[in-house]
Amino acid sequence: MVTFRKQYVVSRPVYSDDSFDEDYQKIYRQHKTSLDHLKAYLTCDSKRAKNAVLSFLPIIGWMRIYRVREWLLGDVVSGISTGMVAIMQGLAFSLLASLPPSYGLFTAFFPMLTYFFLGTSRHISVGSFPVLSLMVGAVVTRLVPEVGQPANITGFDGLTQDQQRVLVASSVTFLMGIFQLAMGVLQVGFIVRYLSDTLVSGFTTAAAVHILVSQLKFVLGLTVPGINGPLALIYTLEKVFVQITSTNICDLVMSIVIMVVVFIVKELNDRYKARLPVPIPIEVIMTVIACGVSYGFNFETRYDVEVVGKMVSGYESPIAPNIEVFQESAVEAFPIAIVGFAVAFSVAKVYSIKHDYTIDGNQELIAFGVSNMFGASFKSFAASTALSRTALQESSGGKTQIAGLISAMMAMIVTVALGFLLEPLPMSVLGALVIVNLKGMLMQFREIPYLWRRDIPECVVWVGTCLGAILLGLDIGLAVGLGLELLTVVFRTQFPRCSVLVNISGTNLYKDRKDYLDIFEPNGVKIFRIPSPIFFANIEFFRDKLVEAVGFNPLRVLRKRHKALRKIKKLLRKQDGDISEKGMRELFPMNVEDSDRPSDLTDLPIRVNWNAELPANISVPRVDLHSLILDFSAVSFLDISAMKGLKTALKEFVRVEVDVYIVSCDAYILEKLHSCLFFDEEILTSMFFPTLHDAVLHVLEKHQEDKGGRVIKDTKL
Numbered sequence: 001m002v003t004f005r006k007q008y009v010v011s012r013p014v015y016s017d018d019s020f021d022e023d024y025q026k027i028y029r030q031h032k033t034s035l036d037h038l039k040a041y042l043t044c045d046s047k048r049a050k051n052a053v054l055s056f057l058p059i060i061g062w063m064r065i066y067r068v069r070e071w072l073l074g075d076v077v078s079g080i081s082t083g084m085v086a087i088m089q090g091l092a093f094s095l096l097a098s099l100p101p102s103y104g105l106f107t108a109f110f111p112m113l114t115y116f117f118l119g120t121s122r123h124i125s126v127g128s129f130p131v132l133s134l135m136v137g138a139v140v141t142r143l144v145p146e147v148g149q150p151a152n153i154t155g156f157d158g159l160t161q162d163q164q165r166v167l168v169a170s171s172v173t174f175l176m177g178i179f180q181l182a183m184g185v186l187q188v189g190f191i192v193r194y195l196s197d198t199l200v201s202g203f204t205t206a207a208a209v210h211i212l213v214s215q216l217k218f219v220l221g222l223t224v225p226g227i228n229g230p231l232a233l234i235y236t237l238e239k240v241f242v243q244i245t246s247t248n249i250c251d252l253v254m255s256i257v258i259m260v261v262v263f264i265v266k267e268l269n270d271r272y273k274a275r276l277p278v279p280i281p282i283e284v285i286m287t288v289i290a291c292g293v294s295y296g297f298n299f300e301t302r303y304d305v306e307v308v309g310k311m312v313s314g315y316e317s318p319i320a321p322n323i324e325v326f327q328e329s330a331v332e333a334f335p336i337a338i339v340g341f342a343v344a345f346s347v348a349k350v351y352s353i354k355h356d357y358t359i360d361g362n363q364e365l366i367a368f369g370v371s372n373m374f375g376a377s378f379k380s381f382a383a384s385t386a387l388s389r390t391a392l393q394e395s396s397g398g399k400t401q402i403a404g405l406i407s408a409m410m411a412m413i414v415t416v417a418l419g420f421l422l423e424p425l426p427m428s429v430l431g432a433l434v435i436v437n438l439k440g441m442l443m444q445f446r447e448i449p450y451l452w453r454r455d456i457p458e459c460v461v462w463v464g465t466c467l468g469a470i471l472l473g474l475d476i477g478l479a480v481g482l483g484l485e486l487l488t489v490v491f492r493t494q495f496p497r498c499s500v501l502v503n504i505s506g507t508n509l510y511k512d513r514k515d516y517l518d519i520f521e522p523n524g525v526k527i528f529r530i531p532s533p534i535f536f537a538n539i540e541f542f543r544d545k546l547v548e549a550v551g552f553n554p555l556r557v558l559r560k561r562h563k564a565l566r567k568i569k570k571l572l573r574k575q576d577g578d579i580s581e582k583g584m585r586e587l588f589p590m591n592v593e594d595s596d597r598p599s600d601l602t603d604l605p606i607r608v609n610w611n612a613e614l615p616a617n618i619s620v621p622r623v624d625l626h627s628l629i630l631d632f633s634a635v636s637f638l639d640i641s642a643m644k645g646l647k648t649a650l651k652e653f654v655r656v657e658v659d660v661y662i663v664s665c666d667a668y669i670l671e672k673l674h675s676c677l678f679f680d681e682e683i684l685t686s687m688f689f690p691t692l693h694d695a696v697l698h699v700l701e702k703h704q705e706d707k708g709g710r711v712i713k714d715t716k717l
Helices: 017-023 034-042 046-056 058-064 068-096 102-107 110-118 130-143 161-185 189-194 197-220 232-242 249-271 282-297 323-354 361-377 387-395 402-422 427-436 439-454 456-472 474-494 539-550 554-573 640-654 667-675 692-703
Strands: 499-504 510-512 525-529 627-631 659-663
Touching (some): 046 058, 046 361, 058 110, 068 102, 068 130, 068 282, 068 387, 068 402, 068 427, 110 402, 130 161, 130 323, 130 474, 161 189, 189 323, 189 361, 197 232, 197 249, 197 323, 197 427, 197 439, 197 456, 197 474, 232 456, 249 427, 282 427, 323 361, 387 402, 439 456, 456 474, 525 539, 525 692, 539 640, 627 692
Parallel strands (some): 525 627, 627 659
Antiparallel strands (some): 499 510, 499 525
16 A cells, blocks of 8 residues: 655754754743632632533533433433333342342432432433442441441441441441542542553452352352451352352242343343344343242242342431441442442543533532432432443433433332332342343453453553452452552553664654664764653663663763773873873863762873773773763653752763763753753753754764765755
């Protein structure tokens, strides 16, 4: 394939930074102080007040453009379809939170009411999410274990075990909402950026494994107490296998049938989604069938099957969170808040890009914070979103959160009027529905070989996060993942891939010497590139790589020259004529003090050419380099420690008569160098050049390296 290439020719002088500033006047901007930013933030006018209201109540923005004829029918159909799934998932995920199933319906209703007004996403389905439910359940079972005494909390007095658990779950959710609201008010929505896709993938996969193991007791019909802490999953599996001979066959058969049928229908939904107006609500269908069969054949009495039992009819009065639970669960509530927001924001971002509208991370934090606090007051547990529900809401025609509001109304109808119909539903059916919905998260294991081939540090983050969360628990596992992720960032910046650049013949382009054949590398010139910030942790690595690239240690050469000078002075005092004329030149006086400074030649009537022939008993490393060019185009910042190390390294080269140049240095770094008194009689501003090609042309002109053949100096920029 022939690619058409346009040509360009620019004729201009060779510039250093100093000469460029002489020809072109620079505008020196006055940077705003923190006080200026604070004043601007606190200043208010009518326009800003209007924007603030629209930002805090996004519903005003999309309701003004709502197309009733085009969007309403789709929102209604989508809301009904999503509502049925949200009801089933709410019932099922309440088991993960170690709560009675009816409280899952509260989570499908209350949080959506406030998110409808405050949320910026028009497509996510707000409600229960299995990972959050499991994290809340870990706190619930720790404070209110199935076997043994609950934690010593005053608010537990006079409450049944279920009521105690509801109080713990709602208090943890309220605290989670406080954290989210506080982060939104403080405008720290950027914190979610520290949770990379790799980390979230490994974490959710580990959560899926925890969920799978936690549902085995329902699928098998066993009595297994909840276990918390490191290695809880291993201990849970041990208790399951110890009781495996007591498996309830009816529960097991029902669960297998449910999982097989739901799995097959979901696969058909995915395969024929283009032809189906609405995905087949197989979870709802199987739940209705299971309820009917269980009621008709009296599974609870005849086969000793555990059923949902008494459903809460209607809504209970709001309750206040328990402060003692806050104190006991603050460590767990913060990661729950982070994970809940990270999942919701990442899903919302996908659909906002698809449908071309913007979402505000800080406003999303406020929306979820208020929603969780409001829902917790009415005994719901942690709310976020689930990808499967959101995908259903969007694919079935949902355009705005009116679909979400209708789905919440569906949950309300079931809670108020139809809840009794779900009382004969076997718990094993809910467990089976939870497990079959884990397919997407468990399939993330396939990312391991891909990451191993493409990016080993990312693979380490994935595996480390997953194993940490599986073995140590989700909260500690998330901290392990964050630690590994930060270590990979440190590793990449502390040990960057430095390279020696050469000119691509006939161009003004410079590439890694190892990657190309048709190259031109001027004699005595070395171009070194570091592709990362330079700071206290990698300045020594930078200096080591620089010495490796040039092929000699300038400090060692300087010390060798000092020793050689002492010998030369002795020879001259003895009037010994062993020094050849090639090794002498006209005196070039320099005043220095110690062995790490430039050579003291003040007592010599000659100048030594260190690359020429010297007396037999004098040995000095040969330095064929006359110019070193440092490419700083990828250096984004320089701290004080690195600045000192860089200055020392540059002086070492200058003192062995190697000219040093720095190219493409960021303007803010240059300002910092000036403010920190980086320049002196040895380190000059004339060392800085705007482009790499400018520096190379300057070096070649200075040293007159053009000797026929390929001439880089005359290259047109």
